[in-house]
Amino acid sequence: xxxxxxxxxxxxxxxxxxxxxxxxxxxxxxxxxxxxxxxxxxxxxxxxxxxxxxxxxxxxxxxxxxxxxxxxxxxxxxxxxxxxxxxxxxxxxxxxxxxxxxxxxxxxxxxxxxxxxxxxxxxxxxxxxxxxxxxxxxxxxxxxxxxxxxxxxxxxxxxxxxxxxxxxxxxxxxxxxxxxxxxxxxxxxxxxxxxxxxxxxxxxxxxxxxxxxxxxxxxxxxxxxxxxxxxxxxxxxxxxxxxxxxxxxxxxxxxxxxxxxxxxxxxxxxxxxxxxxxxxxxxxxxxxxxxxxxxxxxxxxxxxxxxxxxxxxxxxxxxxxxxxxxxxxxxxxxxxxxxxxxxxxxxxxxxxxxxxxxxxxxxxxxxxxxxxxxxxxxxxxxxxxxxxxxxxxxxxxxxxxxxxxxxxxx
Amino acid sequence: xxxxxxxxxxxxxxxxxxxxxxxxxxxxxxxxxxxxxxxxxxxxxxxxxxxxxxxxxxxxxxxxxxxxxxxxxxxxxxxxxxxxxxxxxxxxxxxxxxxx
Numbered sequence: 001x002x003x004x005x006x007x008x009x010x011x012x013x014x015x016x017x018x019x020x021x022x023x024x025x026x027x028x029x030x031x032x033x034x035x036x037x038x039x040x041x042x043x044x045x046x047x048x049x050x051x052x053x054x055x056x057x058x059x060x061x062x063x064x065x066x067x068x069x070x071x072x073x074x075x076x077x078x079x080x081x082x083x084x085x086x087x088x089x090x091x092x093x094x095x096x097x098x099x100x101x102x103x104x105x106x107x108x109x110x111x112x113x114x115x116x117x118x119x120x121x122x123x124x125x126x127x128x129x130x131x132x133x134x135x136x137x138x139x140x141x142x143x144x145x146x147x148x149x150x151x152x153x154x155x156x157x158x159x160x161x162x163x164x165x166x167x168x169x170x171x172x173x174x175x176x177x178x179x180x181x182x183x184x185x186x187x188x189x190x191x192x193x194x195x196x197x198x199x200x201x202x203x204x205x206x207x208x209x210x211x212x213x214x215x216x217x218x219x220x221x222x223x224x225x226x227x228x229x230x231x232x233x234x235x236x237x238x239x240x241x242x243x244x245x246x247x248x249x250x251x252x253x254x255x256x257x258x259x260x261x262x263x264x265x266x267x268x269x270x271x272x273x274x275x276x277x278x279x280x281x282x283x284x285x286x287x288x289x290x291x292x293x294x295x296x297x298x299x300x301x302x303x304x305x306x307x308x309x310x311x312x313x314x315x316x317x318x319x320x321x322x323x324x325x326x327x328x329x330x331x332x333x334x335x336x337x338x339x340x341x342x343x344x345x346x347x348x349x350x351x352x353x354x355x356x357x358x359x360x361x362x363x364x365x366x367x368x369x370x371x372x373x374x375x376x377x378x379x380x381x382x383x384x385x386x387x388x389x390x391x392x393x394x395x396x397x398x399x400x401x402x403x404x405x406x407x408x409x410x
Numbered sequence: 411x412x413x414x415x416x417x418x419x420x421x422x423x424x425x426x427x428x429x430x431x432x433x434x435x436x437x438x439x440x441x442x443x444x445x446x447x448x449x450x451x452x453x454x455x456x457x458x459x460x461x462x463x464x465x466x467x468x469x470x471x472x473x474x475x476x477x478x479x480x481x482x483x484x485x486x487x488x489x490x491x492x493x494x495x496x497x498x499x500x501x502x503x504x505x506x507x508x509x510x
Contacts, residue, residue, distance in 0.1 A: 063451065063475055095480055096510045099453070103510075106444040106454055112436075347449060355479060357452035 019396035032324035049076035049317035055331035068299035089239035136408035153252035162217020175249035254400020283341035292323035462503030
Protein backbone atom coordinates (compact mmCIF):
# COMPACT_ATOMS: atom_id res chain seq x y z
CA UNK A 1 0.00 0.00 0.00
CA UNK A 2 1.39 3.40 -0.97
CA UNK A 3 1.33 5.98 1.79
CA UNK A 4 1.72 9.72 2.14
CA UNK A 5 1.83 12.02 5.12
CA UNK A 6 -1.19 14.24 5.65
CA UNK A 7 -0.59 16.36 8.72
CA UNK A 8 0.02 13.75 11.37
CA UNK A 9 -2.03 11.09 9.62
CA UNK A 10 -0.83 8.59 7.08
CA UNK A 11 -3.00 8.16 4.01
CA UNK A 12 -2.88 4.65 2.64
CA UNK A 13 -3.58 4.73 -1.06
CA UNK A 14 -5.18 1.84 -2.86
CA UNK A 15 -2.35 0.63 -5.14
CA UNK A 16 -4.68 -0.48 -7.95
CA UNK A 17 -6.71 2.70 -8.28
CA UNK A 18 -6.88 5.68 -5.99
CA UNK A 19 -7.50 9.06 -7.64
CA UNK A 20 -5.44 10.82 -4.95
CA UNK A 21 -2.35 8.63 -5.28
CA UNK A 22 0.47 11.04 -6.25
CA UNK A 23 1.99 8.38 -8.50
CA UNK A 24 -1.25 8.12 -10.42
CA UNK A 25 -1.61 11.88 -10.62
CA UNK A 26 1.90 12.03 -12.11
CA UNK A 27 1.12 9.40 -14.78
CA UNK A 28 -2.29 7.72 -14.66
CA UNK A 29 -2.07 5.71 -17.87
CA UNK A 30 -0.23 2.60 -16.58
CA UNK A 31 -2.82 2.44 -13.79
CA UNK A 32 -5.66 2.73 -16.30
CA UNK A 33 -4.20 0.02 -18.53
CA UNK A 34 -4.02 -2.36 -15.59
CA UNK A 35 -7.57 -1.50 -14.58
CA UNK A 36 -8.88 -2.18 -18.10
CA UNK A 37 -7.03 -5.46 -18.42
CA UNK A 38 -7.32 -6.89 -14.93
CA UNK A 39 -10.04 -4.99 -13.02
CA UNK A 40 -12.55 -3.52 -15.50
CA UNK A 41 -14.83 -2.90 -12.54
CA UNK A 42 -12.79 -2.07 -9.49
CA UNK A 43 -13.90 -1.45 -5.92
CA UNK A 44 -11.86 1.11 -3.96
CA UNK A 45 -12.39 0.17 -0.35
CA UNK A 46 -10.70 3.24 1.13
CA UNK A 47 -13.21 5.61 -0.45
CA UNK A 48 -16.03 3.14 -1.05
CA UNK A 49 -16.62 3.53 -4.76
CA UNK A 50 -16.40 1.49 -7.96
CA UNK A 51 -14.41 2.48 -11.05
CA UNK A 52 -15.23 1.66 -14.67
CA UNK A 53 -12.32 1.89 -17.10
CA UNK A 54 -13.33 0.30 -20.43
CA UNK A 55 -14.79 2.45 -23.19
CA UNK A 56 -17.96 0.47 -23.81
CA UNK A 57 -18.86 0.23 -20.13
CA UNK A 58 -18.42 3.97 -19.57
CA UNK A 59 -20.17 4.92 -22.82
CA UNK A 60 -23.28 2.96 -21.92
CA UNK A 61 -23.27 3.97 -18.24
CA UNK A 62 -23.22 7.67 -19.14
CA UNK A 63 -26.13 7.15 -21.51
CA UNK A 64 -28.29 5.53 -18.85
CA UNK A 65 -29.08 8.24 -16.28
CA UNK A 66 -32.03 6.15 -15.14
CA UNK A 67 -29.49 3.71 -13.64
CA UNK A 68 -26.43 5.93 -13.25
CA UNK A 69 -27.71 9.07 -11.58
CA UNK A 70 -25.93 12.43 -11.27
CA UNK A 71 -28.13 13.59 -8.40
CA UNK A 72 -25.68 12.53 -5.67
CA UNK A 73 -22.74 14.48 -7.10
CA UNK A 74 -19.96 13.83 -9.56
CA UNK A 75 -16.98 12.74 -7.49
CA UNK A 76 -16.40 9.42 -5.71
CA UNK A 77 -17.15 11.12 -2.35
CA UNK A 78 -20.62 10.16 -1.14
CA UNK A 79 -21.59 13.44 0.45
CA UNK A 80 -19.85 16.03 -1.70
CA UNK A 81 -22.96 18.17 -2.23
CA UNK A 82 -23.63 18.65 1.49
CA UNK A 83 -19.91 19.12 2.27
CA UNK A 84 -19.42 21.76 -0.39
CA UNK A 85 -22.65 23.57 0.33
CA UNK A 86 -23.04 24.25 -3.35
CA UNK A 87 -26.18 25.62 -4.98
CA UNK A 88 -28.40 23.20 -6.93
CA UNK A 89 -26.73 22.77 -10.29
CA UNK A 90 -28.25 21.07 -13.29
CA UNK A 91 -25.14 18.93 -13.73
CA UNK A 92 -26.10 17.26 -10.46
CA UNK A 93 -29.64 16.44 -11.56
CA UNK A 94 -31.26 13.81 -13.76
CA UNK A 95 -33.90 14.19 -16.46
CA UNK A 96 -36.51 15.66 -16.46
CA UNK A 97 -35.35 18.28 -13.87
CA UNK A 98 -31.95 18.46 -15.54
CA UNK A 99 -33.50 18.92 -18.97
CA UNK A 100 -35.69 21.84 -17.89
CA UNK A 101 -32.80 23.74 -16.29
CA UNK A 102 -30.29 22.95 -19.03
CA UNK A 103 -32.67 24.27 -21.66
CA UNK A 104 -32.53 27.72 -20.07
CA UNK A 105 -28.92 28.15 -21.11
CA UNK A 106 -28.77 25.93 -24.20
CA UNK A 107 -29.36 28.88 -26.49
CA UNK A 108 -26.17 30.53 -25.25
CA UNK A 109 -24.14 27.56 -26.45
CA UNK A 110 -25.51 26.49 -29.82
CA UNK A 111 -22.99 26.62 -32.68
CA UNK A 112 -24.86 29.60 -34.14
CA UNK A 113 -24.60 31.59 -30.94
CA UNK A 114 -21.03 30.55 -30.43
CA UNK A 115 -20.16 31.78 -33.92
CA UNK A 116 -21.08 35.27 -32.75
CA UNK A 117 -18.31 35.01 -30.16
CA UNK A 118 -15.66 34.24 -32.76
CA UNK A 119 -14.57 37.81 -33.60
CA UNK A 120 -14.14 38.60 -29.90
CA UNK A 121 -12.22 35.40 -29.30
CA UNK A 122 -10.01 35.87 -32.35
CA UNK A 123 -9.10 39.44 -31.46
CA UNK A 124 -8.31 38.37 -27.91
CA UNK A 125 -6.06 35.56 -29.14
CA UNK A 126 -4.31 37.82 -31.63
CA UNK A 127 -3.68 40.47 -28.96
CA UNK A 128 -2.31 37.93 -26.50
CA UNK A 129 -0.13 36.10 -29.05
CA UNK A 130 1.34 39.43 -30.12
CA UNK A 131 1.84 40.41 -26.47
CA UNK A 132 3.74 37.16 -25.92
CA UNK A 133 5.98 37.92 -28.89
CA UNK A 134 6.63 41.41 -27.57
CA UNK A 135 7.48 40.11 -24.10
CA UNK A 136 9.86 37.60 -25.60
CA UNK A 137 11.46 40.32 -27.73
CA UNK A 138 11.94 42.35 -24.56
CA UNK A 139 13.81 39.44 -23.00
CA UNK A 140 11.09 38.50 -20.51
CA UNK A 141 10.26 34.89 -19.81
CA UNK A 142 6.81 33.94 -21.03
CA UNK A 143 4.54 31.40 -19.37
CA UNK A 144 2.11 30.13 -21.99
CA UNK A 145 -0.50 29.34 -19.33
CA UNK A 146 -0.49 32.82 -17.81
CA UNK A 147 -0.06 34.58 -21.14
CA UNK A 148 -2.93 33.02 -23.04
CA UNK A 149 -4.13 29.53 -22.09
CA UNK A 150 -5.66 30.72 -18.83
CA UNK A 151 -6.89 34.24 -19.72
CA UNK A 152 -8.68 33.04 -22.88
CA UNK A 153 -11.39 30.85 -21.28
CA UNK A 154 -11.65 33.27 -18.36
CA UNK A 155 -12.48 36.05 -20.79
CA UNK A 156 -15.03 33.93 -22.64
CA UNK A 157 -16.82 32.65 -19.52
CA UNK A 158 -16.85 36.15 -18.06
CA UNK A 159 -18.16 37.51 -21.34
CA UNK A 160 -21.06 35.03 -21.38
CA UNK A 161 -21.90 35.63 -17.72
CA UNK A 162 -21.50 39.41 -17.98
CA UNK A 163 -18.63 39.84 -15.52
CA UNK A 164 -16.75 43.12 -16.02
CA UNK A 165 -13.06 42.81 -17.03
CA UNK A 166 -11.74 44.14 -13.70
CA UNK A 167 -13.33 41.25 -11.78
CA UNK A 168 -12.19 38.42 -14.05
CA UNK A 169 -9.00 37.66 -12.16
CA UNK A 170 -11.15 36.35 -9.31
CA UNK A 171 -12.17 33.33 -11.43
CA UNK A 172 -8.95 31.33 -11.46
CA UNK A 173 -8.64 30.79 -7.70
CA UNK A 174 -12.29 29.69 -7.66
CA UNK A 175 -11.92 27.12 -10.42
CA UNK A 176 -8.59 25.98 -8.98
CA UNK A 177 -10.18 25.55 -5.57
CA UNK A 178 -13.09 23.55 -6.91
CA UNK A 179 -11.03 21.17 -9.04
CA UNK A 180 -7.80 20.97 -7.06
CA UNK A 181 -6.53 17.83 -5.44
CA UNK A 182 -4.09 16.94 -2.76
CA UNK A 183 -3.43 13.91 -0.66
CA UNK A 184 -6.95 13.42 0.56
CA UNK A 185 -10.44 14.51 -0.33
CA UNK A 186 -10.92 15.97 3.17
CA UNK A 187 -8.18 18.50 2.53
CA UNK A 188 -9.49 19.33 -0.93
CA UNK A 189 -12.92 20.01 0.39
CA UNK A 190 -11.60 22.88 2.54
CA UNK A 191 -10.15 24.59 -0.54
CA UNK A 192 -13.33 23.91 -2.46
CA UNK A 193 -15.54 25.35 0.27
CA UNK A 194 -13.53 28.57 0.24
CA UNK A 195 -13.83 28.77 -3.53
CA UNK A 196 -17.58 28.16 -3.43
CA UNK A 197 -18.03 30.84 -0.76
CA UNK A 198 -16.17 33.38 -2.89
CA UNK A 199 -18.22 32.50 -5.92
CA UNK A 200 -21.52 32.63 -4.02
CA UNK A 201 -20.74 36.05 -2.53
CA UNK A 202 -19.72 37.59 -5.83
CA UNK A 203 -22.48 36.20 -8.03
CA UNK A 204 -25.10 36.62 -5.32
CA UNK A 205 -24.46 40.36 -5.46
CA UNK A 206 -24.49 40.24 -9.24
CA UNK A 207 -27.89 38.51 -9.27
CA UNK A 208 -29.31 41.27 -7.10
CA UNK A 209 -27.86 43.94 -9.37
CA UNK A 210 -29.21 42.28 -12.54
CA UNK A 211 -32.68 41.85 -11.03
CA UNK A 212 -32.74 45.57 -10.32
CA UNK A 213 -31.26 46.56 -13.68
CA UNK A 214 -31.14 43.77 -16.32
CA UNK A 215 -28.58 43.83 -19.11
CA UNK A 216 -28.28 41.37 -21.99
CA UNK A 217 -25.98 38.93 -20.19
CA UNK A 218 -26.80 35.39 -19.15
CA UNK A 219 -27.40 36.23 -15.51
CA UNK A 220 -29.95 38.88 -16.48
CA UNK A 221 -31.71 36.35 -18.72
CA UNK A 222 -31.73 33.79 -15.94
CA UNK A 223 -33.26 36.27 -13.50
CA UNK A 224 -36.12 36.68 -15.98
CA UNK A 225 -36.48 33.00 -16.95
CA UNK A 226 -39.44 30.91 -15.85
CA UNK A 227 -39.91 27.19 -15.38
CA UNK A 228 -43.51 26.04 -15.08
CA UNK A 229 -44.49 29.59 -14.16
CA UNK A 230 -41.87 29.99 -11.42
CA UNK A 231 -38.88 32.27 -11.68
CA UNK A 232 -35.44 31.11 -10.63
CA UNK A 233 -34.12 32.06 -7.21
CA UNK A 234 -30.67 33.60 -6.75
CA UNK A 235 -29.59 30.26 -5.34
CA UNK A 236 -30.73 28.52 -8.57
CA UNK A 237 -28.80 31.03 -10.67
CA UNK A 238 -25.69 30.57 -8.55
CA UNK A 239 -25.82 26.91 -9.59
CA UNK A 240 -25.43 27.96 -13.22
CA UNK A 241 -22.50 30.23 -12.30
CA UNK A 242 -20.86 27.33 -10.45
CA UNK A 243 -21.12 25.12 -13.54
CA UNK A 244 -19.74 27.82 -15.81
CA UNK A 245 -16.76 28.58 -13.60
CA UNK A 246 -15.95 25.02 -12.55
CA UNK A 247 -16.58 23.47 -15.94
CA UNK A 248 -15.59 26.16 -18.38
CA UNK A 249 -12.54 27.87 -17.01
CA UNK A 250 -9.49 25.70 -16.52
CA UNK A 251 -10.72 22.86 -18.74
CA UNK A 252 -9.82 24.82 -21.87
CA UNK A 253 -6.56 25.99 -20.27
CA UNK A 254 -5.66 22.37 -19.69
CA UNK A 255 -6.68 21.32 -23.18
CA UNK A 256 -4.33 23.89 -24.70
CA UNK A 257 -1.44 22.86 -22.45
CA UNK A 258 -1.95 19.16 -23.04
CA UNK A 259 -2.16 19.70 -26.79
CA UNK A 260 1.13 21.60 -26.81
CA UNK A 261 2.82 18.74 -24.97
CA UNK A 262 1.60 16.19 -27.51
CA UNK A 263 2.68 18.35 -30.42
CA UNK A 264 6.12 18.54 -28.80
CA UNK A 265 6.17 14.74 -28.54
CA UNK A 266 4.98 14.32 -32.14
CA UNK A 267 6.86 17.04 -34.09
CA UNK A 268 5.96 15.62 -37.51
CA UNK A 269 2.28 15.98 -36.75
CA UNK A 270 2.88 19.49 -35.41
CA UNK A 271 4.55 20.43 -38.68
CA UNK A 272 1.69 18.90 -40.65
CA UNK A 273 -0.82 20.90 -38.64
CA UNK A 274 1.07 24.11 -39.33
CA UNK A 275 1.18 23.36 -43.04
CA UNK A 276 -2.46 22.36 -43.23
CA UNK A 277 -4.64 24.29 -40.73
CA UNK A 278 -7.73 22.53 -42.08
CA UNK A 279 -6.58 19.54 -40.00
CA UNK A 280 -6.98 21.53 -36.76
CA UNK A 281 -10.62 20.56 -35.97
CA UNK A 282 -9.92 16.82 -36.16
CA UNK A 283 -6.63 17.30 -34.31
CA UNK A 284 -8.56 18.96 -31.47
CA UNK A 285 -10.81 15.91 -31.19
CA UNK A 286 -7.69 13.76 -31.01
CA UNK A 287 -6.16 16.00 -28.32
CA UNK A 288 -9.42 15.69 -26.40
CA UNK A 289 -9.37 11.91 -26.78
CA UNK A 290 -5.79 11.16 -25.92
CA UNK A 291 -5.62 13.27 -22.76
CA UNK A 292 -9.04 13.83 -21.30
CA UNK A 293 -8.87 17.07 -19.33
CA UNK A 294 -11.55 15.74 -17.02
CA UNK A 295 -10.14 12.35 -16.13
CA UNK A 296 -13.44 11.01 -14.95
CA UNK A 297 -16.68 11.81 -13.16
CA UNK A 298 -18.93 9.73 -10.97
CA UNK A 299 -22.53 8.64 -10.98
CA UNK A 300 -24.60 6.85 -8.33
CA UNK A 301 -26.43 3.61 -9.10
CA UNK A 302 -30.19 3.66 -8.67
CA UNK A 303 -30.44 -0.14 -8.82
CA UNK A 304 -28.19 -3.17 -8.50
CA UNK A 305 -26.00 -3.69 -11.56
CA UNK A 306 -23.38 -6.27 -12.45
CA UNK A 307 -20.19 -6.06 -14.48
CA UNK A 308 -17.96 -9.04 -15.21
CA UNK A 309 -19.45 -10.97 -12.31
CA UNK A 310 -19.02 -8.12 -9.83
CA UNK A 311 -22.23 -6.88 -8.30
CA UNK A 312 -22.54 -3.13 -7.73
CA UNK A 313 -25.32 -2.46 -5.22
CA UNK A 314 -27.87 0.32 -5.64
CA UNK A 315 -26.66 3.55 -4.03
CA UNK A 316 -22.99 3.00 -4.96
CA UNK A 317 -20.74 5.66 -6.38
CA UNK A 318 -19.35 4.59 -9.77
CA UNK A 319 -16.43 6.57 -11.12
CA UNK A 320 -16.30 6.63 -14.92
CA UNK A 321 -12.72 7.01 -16.08
CA UNK A 322 -13.13 8.93 -19.34
CA UNK A 323 -9.37 9.17 -19.78
CA UNK A 324 -9.04 5.41 -19.58
CA UNK A 325 -11.93 4.72 -21.95
CA UNK A 326 -10.43 7.17 -24.40
CA UNK A 327 -7.33 4.98 -24.58
CA UNK A 328 -9.03 1.62 -24.55
CA UNK A 329 -7.53 -0.42 -27.41
CA UNK A 330 -10.73 -2.47 -27.49
CA UNK A 331 -12.41 0.59 -29.01
CA UNK A 332 -9.58 2.63 -30.50
CA UNK A 333 -7.23 -0.08 -31.73
CA UNK A 334 -3.66 -0.95 -30.87
CA UNK A 335 -2.41 2.62 -31.33
CA UNK A 336 -4.80 4.05 -28.71
CA UNK A 337 -1.87 5.50 -26.74
CA UNK A 338 -0.47 7.26 -29.81
CA UNK A 339 -1.41 10.69 -31.13
CA UNK A 340 -2.88 10.52 -34.62
CA UNK A 341 -4.40 13.76 -35.84
CA UNK A 342 -5.92 11.86 -38.77
CA UNK A 343 -7.71 9.36 -36.57
CA UNK A 344 -11.38 8.83 -37.36
CA UNK A 345 -13.06 9.65 -34.07
CA UNK A 346 -16.66 8.63 -33.58
CA UNK A 347 -17.46 9.48 -29.98
CA UNK A 348 -14.76 10.16 -27.43
CA UNK A 349 -15.72 10.50 -23.79
CA UNK A 350 -14.01 13.78 -22.92
CA UNK A 351 -17.21 15.82 -23.12
CA UNK A 352 -19.12 12.93 -21.47
CA UNK A 353 -22.04 11.22 -23.16
CA UNK A 354 -25.76 11.29 -22.58
CA UNK A 355 -27.85 14.19 -21.26
CA UNK A 356 -24.84 15.67 -19.48
CA UNK A 357 -22.80 16.09 -22.66
CA UNK A 358 -20.67 19.20 -22.11
CA UNK A 359 -22.83 22.18 -22.98
CA UNK A 360 -19.73 24.30 -23.65
CA UNK A 361 -18.14 21.86 -26.10
CA UNK A 362 -18.59 24.16 -29.10
CA UNK A 363 -17.11 27.12 -27.24
CA UNK A 364 -14.11 25.08 -26.13
CA UNK A 365 -13.52 23.85 -29.68
CA UNK A 366 -13.77 27.39 -31.02
CA UNK A 367 -11.30 28.76 -28.48
CA UNK A 368 -8.73 26.03 -29.12
CA UNK A 369 -9.13 26.17 -32.90
CA UNK A 370 -8.63 29.93 -32.87
CA UNK A 371 -5.61 29.52 -30.60
CA UNK A 372 -3.93 27.07 -32.97
CA UNK A 373 -4.78 29.08 -36.06
CA UNK A 374 -3.29 32.29 -34.69
CA UNK A 375 -0.31 30.62 -33.00
CA UNK A 376 0.39 28.81 -36.26
CA UNK A 377 0.19 31.85 -38.50
CA UNK A 378 1.97 34.26 -36.12
CA UNK A 379 4.59 32.09 -34.45
CA UNK A 380 4.63 28.86 -36.44
CA UNK A 381 7.57 26.69 -35.39
CA UNK A 382 9.56 29.61 -34.00
CA UNK A 383 9.30 28.62 -30.36
CA UNK A 384 10.63 26.18 -27.83
CA UNK A 385 9.01 25.05 -24.62
CA UNK A 386 11.09 24.15 -21.61
CA UNK A 387 9.10 21.06 -20.63
CA UNK A 388 11.53 20.23 -17.83
CA UNK A 389 10.37 23.38 -16.05
CA UNK A 390 6.70 22.99 -16.93
CA UNK A 391 4.48 22.26 -13.95
CA UNK A 392 1.61 19.83 -13.98
CA UNK A 393 -1.68 20.58 -12.26
CA UNK A 394 -1.94 18.46 -9.10
CA UNK A 395 -5.48 17.22 -9.43
CA UNK A 396 -7.20 13.90 -9.07
CA UNK A 397 -9.93 14.85 -11.49
CA UNK A 398 -8.38 17.08 -14.12
CA UNK A 399 -5.15 16.88 -16.08
CA UNK A 400 -3.16 19.76 -17.45
CA UNK A 401 -0.38 22.24 -16.76
CA UNK A 402 -0.21 25.27 -14.48
CA UNK A 403 3.04 26.56 -15.97
CA UNK A 404 4.56 26.18 -19.44
CA UNK A 405 7.70 28.30 -20.01
CA UNK A 406 7.89 29.16 -23.71
CA UNK A 407 10.78 30.76 -25.56
CA UNK A 408 9.66 32.56 -28.69
CA UNK A 409 12.37 33.07 -31.27
CA UNK A 410 12.69 36.38 -33.05
CA UNK B 411 -40.99 18.67 -52.06
CA UNK B 412 -41.71 18.33 -48.36
CA UNK B 413 -43.08 21.20 -46.31
CA UNK B 414 -41.51 21.25 -42.86
CA UNK B 415 -43.02 23.29 -40.06
CA UNK B 416 -41.40 23.88 -36.69
CA UNK B 417 -43.34 24.71 -33.55
CA UNK B 418 -43.66 26.76 -31.44
CA UNK B 419 -41.73 29.17 -33.68
CA UNK B 420 -44.16 28.63 -36.58
CA UNK B 421 -41.27 28.69 -39.07
CA UNK B 422 -41.95 26.77 -42.30
CA UNK B 423 -39.64 25.78 -45.14
CA UNK B 424 -39.72 23.58 -48.26
CA UNK B 425 -37.15 20.79 -48.30
CA UNK B 426 -36.16 17.80 -50.41
CA UNK B 427 -36.06 14.10 -49.53
CA UNK B 428 -32.57 13.24 -48.29
CA UNK B 429 -32.10 16.50 -46.39
CA UNK B 430 -31.15 16.24 -42.73
CA UNK B 431 -33.40 18.08 -40.33
CA UNK B 432 -30.35 19.53 -38.60
CA UNK B 433 -29.09 20.93 -41.92
CA UNK B 434 -32.45 22.64 -42.28
CA UNK B 435 -32.32 24.10 -38.77
CA UNK B 436 -28.66 25.09 -39.24
CA UNK B 437 -29.61 27.07 -42.33
CA UNK B 438 -32.69 28.53 -40.63
CA UNK B 439 -32.08 29.67 -37.05
CA UNK B 440 -35.63 31.06 -37.10
CA UNK B 441 -36.80 27.46 -36.67
CA UNK B 442 -35.58 27.85 -33.07
CA UNK B 443 -34.64 24.25 -32.42
CA UNK B 444 -32.09 24.01 -29.59
CA UNK B 445 -29.21 21.59 -29.98
CA UNK B 446 -25.88 20.76 -28.45
CA UNK B 447 -23.96 17.53 -29.17
CA UNK B 448 -25.19 16.85 -32.73
CA UNK B 449 -24.29 13.22 -32.12
CA UNK B 450 -27.30 11.43 -30.62
CA UNK B 451 -26.16 11.77 -27.07
CA UNK B 452 -27.59 14.76 -25.17
CA UNK B 453 -31.20 14.84 -26.35
CA UNK B 454 -31.31 18.64 -26.49
CA UNK B 455 -32.78 18.64 -30.01
CA UNK B 456 -35.76 16.36 -29.24
CA UNK B 457 -38.86 17.24 -31.22
CA UNK B 458 -42.37 15.86 -31.08
CA UNK B 459 -43.59 14.53 -34.41
CA UNK B 460 -46.95 16.27 -34.80
CA UNK B 461 -47.49 15.05 -38.36
CA UNK B 462 -45.59 13.50 -41.24
CA UNK B 463 -43.67 10.83 -39.35
CA UNK B 464 -43.80 8.57 -42.41
CA UNK B 465 -41.51 11.02 -44.23
CA UNK B 466 -38.75 10.68 -41.63
CA UNK B 467 -35.82 8.25 -41.59
CA UNK B 468 -35.76 5.30 -39.19
CA UNK B 469 -34.15 5.85 -35.78
CA UNK B 470 -30.91 3.92 -35.20
CA UNK B 471 -29.82 2.29 -31.93
CA UNK B 472 -28.07 5.42 -30.64
CA UNK B 473 -31.13 7.57 -31.18
CA UNK B 474 -33.42 4.95 -29.65
CA UNK B 475 -31.19 4.82 -26.56
CA UNK B 476 -31.39 8.60 -26.09
CA UNK B 477 -35.15 8.67 -26.65
CA UNK B 478 -35.54 5.94 -24.04
CA UNK B 479 -33.80 8.15 -21.45
CA UNK B 480 -36.67 10.58 -21.75
CA UNK B 481 -39.35 7.91 -21.98
CA UNK B 482 -39.94 8.71 -25.64
CA UNK B 483 -40.60 6.45 -28.62
CA UNK B 484 -39.60 7.24 -32.23
CA UNK B 485 -43.17 7.30 -33.51
CA UNK B 486 -43.78 10.33 -31.31
CA UNK B 487 -40.40 12.01 -30.72
CA UNK B 488 -37.19 12.28 -32.77
CA UNK B 489 -33.75 13.80 -32.47
CA UNK B 490 -33.26 16.50 -35.10
CA UNK B 491 -29.55 15.71 -35.22
CA UNK B 492 -30.24 12.15 -36.42
CA UNK B 493 -33.32 12.51 -38.59
CA UNK B 494 -33.52 12.90 -42.35
CA UNK B 495 -36.41 13.47 -44.71
CA UNK B 496 -36.81 10.29 -46.70
CA UNK B 497 -39.62 10.65 -49.13
CA UNK B 498 -43.05 11.54 -50.16
CA UNK B 499 -43.87 14.52 -52.28
CA UNK B 500 -46.34 17.15 -51.20
CA UNK B 501 -45.98 15.94 -47.64
CA UNK B 502 -46.34 18.11 -44.57
CA UNK B 503 -44.02 17.40 -41.64
CA UNK B 504 -44.61 19.27 -38.39
CA UNK B 505 -42.09 19.05 -35.56
CA UNK B 506 -42.59 20.62 -32.15
CA UNK B 507 -39.68 21.32 -29.80
CA UNK B 508 -40.08 19.20 -26.65
CA UNK B 509 -40.52 21.25 -23.52
CA UNK B 510 -38.76 18.90 -21.12
